[in-house]
Amino acid sequence: MKKIISFFLILFAAGNLSFAQLYETSFNAGNPVVLLDTINVFVGDQFDIKDKLSDWSSNFADINYSLGVFLEKNDDGNGNISFVQNIGGFEYKRSDLSYFRSTVVSLKSDVITGVNPGDYDVIISASINSPGTYYFVGVIKGRSEHGGYFEDAGYWVVNCAISAQNRMANTLQLKDTYYFGETAALDFSILGSGMDQLSNYYFRIFNSGKEIYSGIGAFINLNVITQNPAMVNKSFRVEGFYGGRIINFFNPSIPGTDSTVWDFKLLPPEKFEVVTNWFTEGEFNNLGKDDIIDALDMRDTKNRQFKFMYFSASDKGAIISKPEFNDLLITSIPPDFLLNSNDYTTYDKDIWKVIEINVNTKFLNNISDKGTKKIVLTIRFTTQFGERKSLTYVGYVF
Structure with a gap:
């Protein structure tokens, strides 16, 4: 915790009770308490919290450091x-060091002196034997290396879950980004009894804080997003619940625990491909x-x-999708090359839009x-992503 000049109010204080023993403690804007971290753990597993202290007295005896574990937090937003x-x-x-024992939380602490005088690491080793959310609130009072008196406060949120119930049934997880047209799905069902x-x-599912999609069950077919052109270039948050609560679960790819909250962004396709026997203008x-220029037999x-x-490349192979030709306009020079002004046919053929x-x-x-005629064609349209295309092609025809 970084020290600040402050005074904090402790309610329900009685006698000479330590902060670590108080039933309730309160802070306000003038006497703040700072969120230091959120930690996800399993019941019975040991975890460590390291509180780094800087620029305090080089004599640790000049400092009082207290930590209390609380079950509830109230915040009025002000x-x-x-x-x-x-x-x-x-x-x-x-x-x-004095401990105030708990039947729910096991605590052990040590202090490591830093390289610089007045710097310390307070190591808090803990384990919790009951699931729930716990608030580890630390308060430090004492003198700085310059002799001034300071107080500071911070807290950690510890989410504790039952490990036997919190392992994913499969490894189907979300990526950070998807390309339009990509297939995406998620199954956040949990192994074990009770869930x-x-x-x-x-x-x-949320976009910009607004819920856009929801459903019952643990399987989510995200194609409603990844294959919807209106969703391109937008970011999304997926939240999975069981019994009304976000689930904490074991994820072997990261330390500690993970939660059923995912963020991803939908990107437009990587490449726009055109195949024709005509030359581009360039x-x-x-x-x-x-x-040598080959003339085109019409x-x-x-x-x-x-x-x-x-075309887009993904870890599962190529992602192919077809453009839409909105407001399609085709012109030619000379203009009478086309049967009628803006005359064409469009259709799907294999992976192509033609x-x-x-x-x-x-x-x-x-x-x-044996003669040929130079033709300049310009094709203009707007794609399903709102991108306006203007493509010019040149060829000698007969």
Whole structure:
């Protein structure tokens, strides 16, 4: 804890009770208590808390350090915070350590002197034999290395769960990011007795703090999000519940415990691909005088096609999706190359979305034998992601 000049109010104090023994203690905006960390543990497992103290007296006997464990926290939102139902703790007073025993929480503490004078690590080793949420509140009073008197307070939230009930039934977890079109699902069901009522599982999904989707059960099909173009470039939070509470569970990939809360973002596709026998405007302009240009026979369907798709790479392989052609407009130079102004056909073919232009036969018949005609085509449309495309292609046709 970082020291600050402050005075804190302790309610229900009686006689010479230590802070670590008080039933209730309160703080306010002028005398704050700071949240230092949230810790998830299992019943019966030992865990450690390290409180780093800096710039205090080089003589630890000049410092009183007390820690109380409470069952309830009340916060009115205006900086007034109280902790109620003390169930144990300890106190360092003039370097002497006293424990105030609890039937629920087992505590052990040690102090390690830092490299710099006045720096200490207070090590708190604990285990809890009953599930629930516990508040470890620490208060330090004493003199700084410069002789001034200071007080400071901070607390840790410890969520304790029964380990036998809190192991995921499978390894189906969420990634931090998904691409549009990707398949995504989550199953947060828990192994063990006591959490086997499927109707007690439910989930909620939020975007920007607003709930957008919810359901009963532990299996979540997230395709309603990942395959919805309106959700692209948005972030989401998934919360899984059993009996109305977020679940703490063992995750072997991280230390301690995890909880059934996940965040992810939906990204647009990585690449926009177009396949055609026509040159892009850039390709055409970069042709050298010695480059051979193949003329396009408009009787061949492939030469009238422009094939489009989106492509993204994931850990499970390629993700393919097709663009939408909203407000599609196709123009040509000369304009009478197309059968009618803006004349085309669109359809799906395999992994592609295809635009096939309809060519004016009279225009082709007017091209001299063995002759060709330079055509410039411009294709404009808006995708399902709101992106406006303007693509120009060049070819010599006959």
